[in-house]
Amino acid sequence: MGGQPRFTVGLTGGIGSGKSTVAELFAARGVTIVDTDQIAHSLTAPGGAAMADIVSQFGPEYADATGALDRARMRQLVFADAAAKTRLEAILHPRIRAATEAATAAATGCYVMLAIPLLVESGSWRARVTRVLAVDCAETVQLARVMARNHLPEAQVRAIMAAQATRQQRLDAADDVITNDAGLDALTPQIERLHQLYLTFSTGMAPNGPQRL
Structure with a gap:
């Protein structure tokens, strides 16, 4: 470009x-489609780049048996607790932005x-x-x-x-x-x-x- x-x-x-x-x-x-939901899922998959911080911040019960984010448990928490939602966003959003910028820079589409x-x-x-x-x-x-x-x-x-x-x-x-x-x-x-x-x-x-x- x-x-x-x-x-x-x-x-x-x-x-x-x-x-x-x-x-x-x-x-x-x-x-070229860059899907921020897919990026978020990869960050919170087993071994995902955000999982260590999530477990550290929220506790091991927020990871499932595979090591991925327990989405149902986290969804229930952040719906009820605005401060928890803010803490989760502080972990995820900078990583999502960085991955989005990298994918945009590497894009080959029109x-x-x-x-x-x-x-x-x-x-x-x-x-x-x-x-x-x-x-x-x-x-x-x-x-x-x-x-x-x-x-x-x-x-x-x-x-x-x-x-x-x-x-x-x-x-x-x-x-x-x-x-x-x-x-x-x-x-x-x-x-x-x-x-x-x-x-x-x-x-x-x-x-x-x-x-x-």
Whole structure:
């Protein structure tokens, strides 16, 4: 890249919005996808770079029999204890940022898309990407998708949604929006139009305002 900054898109959306499907469609067009959830999982897998600090901070009971993070136990703790959530983030977030920056620098795709579920909530990611793309759908659609996919009761899904940024907060933070209420046939043309727009931006033309497709 000759030392020039990469054109990067921050992809975000609420649980059940279809971020993974959108990322796969961009990847099929030659875009490098850097998934911060996957990075977090690798950091907290058996032997992961964050596990020693997590066990030191929270105790050995937060590692499972394989040495990976006991996600259910940790999820229960951080939902109930804001200070614990802050301590966990202090361990994970700098490592996630460093791994994301390394993956972006090594990317060979036409541009880089960073899949960041909590982009809006984190506050710091917005300054690290060129544009923000939000995947949007009705909250009733989110609810139905997550209940069917994860076999969770409605109350638990609603609690997860309530802990995330609101739909309006994501829309307000976004430069571009993809609507994912109506299936693949409606999604694909939106992806293609935005991909062409991003290719233009990645070759040096300045972004020219929000796109709602």
